Amino acid sequence: MQPETELALADIIRKARAPLSIIGGGTRLRPGEGQADRLRTTALRGITLYEPEALILVVRAGTPLADVQAALKAEGQMLGFEPDARPGSTIGGVVAANASGPRRVQVGACRDALIGVRFVTGDGQIVKNGGRVMKNVTGYDLSKLMAGSRGTLGVLTELSFRTTPIAPVSQTLSLPGLDATAAIAALTSALTGPYEISGAAWLPGHGAILRLEGLERSVSIRRKALSARLAEFGELTEGDPQAWLLLHPNIHSDGDLWRIICRPGEAPALIASLPHVVAVDWGGALIHALVPAGTQPALPKFSGHATRISGDTQVILPAPDPVTARLNAELQGRFDPRAILQGAG
Amino acid sequence: MQMPEPDQRVIARRDAISAALRAAVPDAVIDDPAETRAYECDALAAYRCPPLAVVLPASTAEVAAILRICHAEGVPVVPRGAGTSLAGGSMPTADAVVIGLARMTEVLEISTDDRLIRVQTGRTNLSVSGAVDGLGFFYAPDPSSQLACAIGGNIGMNSGGAHCLKYGVTTNNLLGVTMVLMDGSIVELGGPMGEAAGLDLLGVVCGSEGQLGIVTEATLRILPKPSGARPLLVAFDSSEVAGACVADIIRAGILPVAIEFMDRPCIRATEEFAKAGYPDCEALLIIEVEGTAPEIDEQLALIRAIAMRHAPIEFRESRSEAESARIWLGRKSAFGAMGQINDYMCLDGTIPVSALPKVLARIADMSAEAGLGVANVFHAGDGNMHPLILYNANKPGDLERCEALGADILRLCVEVGGCLTGEHGVGIEKRDLMGVQFAPVDLEAQMQVKDVFDPRWLLNAAKVFPLDASASRREGRPNAA
Numbered sequence: 001m002q003p004e005t006e007l008a009l010a011d012i013i014r015k016a017r018a019p020l021s022i023i024g025g026g027t028r029l030r031p032g033e034g035q036a037d038r039l040r041t042t043a044l045r046g047i048t049l050y051e052p053e054a055l056i057l058v059v060r061a062g063t064p065l066a067d068v069q070a071a072l073k074a075e076g077q078m079l080g081f082e083p084d085a086r087p088g089s090t091i092g093g094v095v096a097a098n099a100s101g102p103r104r105v106q107v108g109a110c111r112d113a114l115i116g117v118r119f120v121t122g123d124g125q126i127v128k129n130g131g132r133v134m135k136n137v138t139g140y141d142l143s144k145l146m147a148g149s150r151g152t153l154g155v156l157t158e159l160s161f162r163t164t165p166i167a168p169v170s171q172t173l174s175l176p177g178l179d180a181t182a183a184i185a186a187l188t189s190a191l192t193g194p195y196e197i198s199g200a201a202w203l204p205g206h207g208a209i210l211r212l213e214g215l216e217r218s219v220s221i222r223r224k225a226l227s228a229r230l231a232e233f234g235e236l237t238e239g240d241p242q243a244w245l246l247l248h249p250n251i252h253s254d255g256d257l258w259r260i261i262c263r264p265g266e267a268p269a270l271i272a273s274l275p276h277v278v279a280v281d282w283g284g285a286l287i288h289a290l291v292p293a294g295t296q297p298a299l300p301k302f303s304g305h306a307t308r309i310s311g312d313t314q315v316i317l318p319a320p321d322p323v324t325a326r327l328n329a330e331l332q333g334r335f336d337p338r339a340i341l342q343g344a345g
Numbered sequence: 346m347q348m349p350e351p352d353q354r355v356i357a358r359r360d361a362i363s364a365a366l367r368a369a370v371p372d373a374v375i376d377d378p379a380e381t382r383a384y385e386c387d388a389l390a391a392y393r394c395p396p397l398a399v400v401l402p403a404s405t406a407e408v409a410a411i412l413r414i415c416h417a418e419g420v421p422v423v424p425r426g427a428g429t430s431l432a433g434g435s436m437p438t439a440d441a442v443v444i445g446l447a448r449m450t451e452v453l454e455i456s457t458d459d460r461l462i463r464v465q466t467g468r469t470n471l472s473v474s475g476a477v478d479g480l481g482f483f484y485a486p487d488p489s490s491q492l493a494c495a496i497g498g499n500i501g502m503n504s505g506g507a508h509c510l511k512y513g514v515t516t517n518n519l520l521g522v523t524m525v526l527m528d529g530s531i532v533e534l535g536g537p538m539g540e541a542a543g544l545d546l547l548g549v550v551c552g553s554e555g556q557l558g559i560v561t562e563a564t565l566r567i568l569p570k571p572s573g574a575r576p577l578l579v580a581f582d583s584s585e586v587a588g589a590c591v592a593d594i595i596r597a598g599i600l601p602v603a604i605e606f607m608d609r610p611c612i613r614a615t616e617e618f619a620k621a622g623y624p625d626c627e628a629l630l631i632i633e634v635e636g637t638a639p640e641i642d643e644q645l646a647l648i649r650a651i652a653m654r655h656a657p658i659e660f661r662e663s664r665s666e667a668e669s670a671r672i673w674l675g676r677k678s679a680f681g682a683m684g685q686i687n688d689y690m691c692l693d694g695t696i697p698v699s700a701l702p703k704v705l706a707r708i709a710d711m712s713a714e715a716g717l718g719v720a721n722v723f724h725a726g727d728g729n730m731h732p733l734i735l736y737n738a739n740k741p742g743d744l745e746r747c748e749a750l751g752a753d754i755l756r757l758c759v760e761v762g763g764c765l766t767g768e769h770g771v772g773i774e775k776r777d778l779m780g781v782q783f784a785p786v787d788l789e790a791q792m793q794v795k796d797v798f799d800p801r802w803l804l805n806a807a808k809v810f811p812l813d814a815s816a817s818r819r820e821g822r823p824n825a826a
Contacts, residue, residue: 054698098540145545327798331793
C-alpha cells in the first residue's frame with residue numbers, strides 16, 4: 001500500500017484490521033521491524049515550503065533524503081544534524097529513527113532541528129504539532145516525541161526543519177596514531193575548548209578525527225590554537241573528509257552490531273569491555289561495536305544504554321525501569337489503541 | 346480570567362491536609378493565610394488567588410512524599426520555580442498546594458569532560474553559568490529573567506533568550522531530568538546526549554508547563570565560553586528595510602549569536618529612560634557575533650557589507666567593552682523603560698521572518714484602530730516578537746481593550762504561519778486562544794500525553810488547554826480518598 005495523500009493514508013489506517021509496518025525507504029530497519037503488511041510513505045513526496053532566508057524547510061515525509069539534501073545544497077544550506085544518505089532513505093525515516101550524524105556534537109540531533117510535524121495516529125486521526133517557526137512553546141512539543149519513535153505512535157506525513165548554512169570552509173584534521181581510548185582523551189580536550197568543533201570521532205585506520213568549519217580566517221585561527229592544545233597527542237595533520245561517511249557502520253558484518261550511548265568519560269571502560277569497536281562518534285558518546293552473534297556484551301555500569309541493532313531481535317541494556325516502561329507503553333496505547341502500527345525506520 | 350471552581354471537598358479538609366504535609370516535611374509547609382499571599386500570583390500579577398498551602402521541599406524524596414499525600418487526598422498541585430512566569434504558569438487555585446523549588450538550589454555534579462552540570466532545579470539560570478564560569482564554561486539559554494528565574498521553570502516553559510539563535514532553547518541544552526510523577530513515583534528521563542532508549546519523554550516534558558511531573562534535578566549541557574563577543578548597531582529609516590537586512594544576513598550563511606530588533610516607539614521610550622545614545626530612527630538592529638578578535642572582525646566585515654547595501658542611517662560597531670555595554674543597555678532596559686512611562690502588556694507571538702514587514706504594518710493599523718500604542722522589540726533572527734501594548738490600568742475599560750488587541754495580534758501571528766507563544770508559555774494567559782492555533786484533534790493528542798503522566802489531572806490542570814476542552818478530564822477526577 002502506497003497512499004498518495006495524507007487523507008488516503010488516514011483512511012487505510014482507519015480501515016486496517018491487522019498490523020501494518022510503516023516503511024519509508026526501509027533503510028534503517030532494526031531487528032523485528034518491517035514484518036507486517038507494509039504501508040509505504042514514498043508517494044507522499046515533495047517540498048511544501050522552503051525559506052532559505054528564514055532557515056525553514058517543510059517537506060512531505062516520503063521525500064527521498066537525497067532530494068532534500070540536493071534542494072538545500074542548491075541554496076548553500078543543509079540538515080545540520082547530518083543524517084547519513086543511504087540510497088532510498090526518506091526524510092520521514094530519518095525522523096522516525098532520529099538519525100543524526102557527526103555534527104550532532106555541535107548542532108544537536110535530528111529532534112533538535114525538527115520544529116513541526118503532521119502525522120496520522122493509529123486510530124486514523126490527522127494531528128499537527130509545532131509549525132514553521134523555530135521558537136514555539138505553544139502546547140506540548142509532540143515533534144520531539146515523534147522523532148525517534150520509529151513509527152510506533154503515528155505515521156509521519158510532513159516535517160518542518162530548521163536548516164543550517166553550509167560553512168564556506170570545512171577542514172578535517174586527524175591524529176592518526178591514536179587507538180580508541182587515547183582518541184577519546186584527545187577529542188575531549190578539543191571539545192572542552194573554544195574551537196567550535198563540528199565533528200569529533202575515532203575510526204580504525206584514521207585515528208582521532210576532528211572537523212573545523214566556518215569562515216576561512218576563523219578556521220585557520222582555530223586550527224592553530226587546536227594544534228597547540230592537542231600537541232601532547234601528536235601532530236594534527238590533514239585528515240580525509242570521506243572518513244565522516246564511514247562512521248555509519250555497515251550492518252552486514254560478522255557478529256551483531258551494538259550501538260552504545262554513554263558519557264564520554266565512561267567510554268574508555270566500555271571500550272575495554274567490548275571485543276571489537278568499529279567506530280566512536282560524538283566525542284566518545286556513541287560507540288558502535290561488533291559482538292559475537294546472539295551474545296550480549298558484559299558492560300560495566302554506565303549512565304546510558306546499549307542497543308543491539310542487527311541480528312534476530314532488538315535487545316536494550318539495561319532494560320528500561322518499570323515507570324519509564326509504563327509511560328512508553330501507555331503513550332503507545334493512547335496513540336495507537338488498536339495496535340495497528342508496527343514500527344519501522 | 347476564568348478559573349475552575351475550587352474543589353470544596355479539598356478546601357474543607359485543609360487542616361488535615363496541612364497536618365499530613367507537615368508530618369512528612371516539617372518546617373517546609375506554609376499555610377498561614379498572611380504568608381500564602383506571597384504565592385498568590387507570579388509575574389502575571391493581574392490575576393491572583395492564594396493557594397491552600399505552600400510547601401518548600403529540599404529534595405526529590407520530599408517532593409515525592411508531598412505528591413503522594415496530595416495524590417491520595419485528590420489535591421490539585423501547582424509547581425513553582427521562582428515565580429517569574431509571564432503567562433500565569435504558576436498561578437494557584439484556592440484548592441491547590443503550591444510546591445516551590447526555592448530551597449532546591451544545589452549543584453550536584455560538574456563534569457567539564459562530559460560537558461555537563463547536574464543541579465537541583467530551584468537553582469537560578471544565571472547561577473548555573475556562575476557555577477562553571479571559573480572553569481571556562483557557560484550554560485547557553487539566557488532568558489531575560491535569568492538572574493531570578495529557576496531552571497525548573499525554564500524546563501517547564503522551554504525558555505529561550507537573546508542568544509538562542511545560535512545555541513538553541515532549553516530543550517536543545519537539556520540532557521536529562523529527575524522527575525516526580527503525581528503519584529509520587531520518581532523517574533529519570535533522558536541520558537547522555539539527551540537520548541534514552543525508547544520514546545523521547547524528555548522532549549515532551551520540556552515545555553509541558555509543569556503538567557506532567559515536578560522536575561527536581563536537571564542535567565544541563567554546558568559549553569566552552571567563546572573567546573570574546575562584540576555587538577554592532579545598525580539603524581534604518583524603515584522597519585521593512587531592517588527586516589530585509591536580517592533576511593540577507595541569514596541568507597548569507599552568517600549565524601550571529603543574537604539579532605535584536607527595536608522599533609521607533611520602543612527606541613524613544615528606552616532613550617528617555619536609559620539614555621543609551623541610540624540614533625533617531627524607525628528601526629534598529631543589534632547584532633552580536635562571537636570568537637577571537639580576528640574572527641569577530643571577519644564576521645563583522647561581512648555583516649557591514651550586507652548592511653551597507655540597505656543604506657542604513659547609522660552603522661555603529663563596538664570597539665570597547667564600554668561601547669558594547671552601551672549598545673546592549675537600551676535593549677536590556679526596554680521592558681523597564683516601557684514600564685516607567687506606562688502600564689503595558691507584553692505579547693510573545695512568533696512569526697515567520699518573511700512575514701515581518703506585513704505583520705509590523707498590520708500591528709500599526711490595529712494599534713491606531715484600538716487607540717492604544719504598541720512598541721515592538723523582538724528577537725529578529727527567530728521571529729519571536731514582543732509587541733508591548735500600552736494602556737492605563739486606572740482607566741476603566743482600558744485593560745479589556747488591551748486584552749482584545751493582544752488577542753487580535755496573536756491571531757495575526759498564527760494567521761501568517763506563526764504561533765501564540767515563542768518563549769513565555771501558554772499558562773492561563775493564552776489558554777483560551779489555543780483553538781486559534783490547534784484543531785480539537787491536535788489538542789486531544791496533547792491531552793492524551795497528560796492522561797498518561799497524570800491520569801487524574803491534578804498537576805497544574807487549569808493551564809495550557811482551554812477550560813472547555815479539558816473540562817471532562819478535570820471533572821472526571823475521582824473523589825478525595
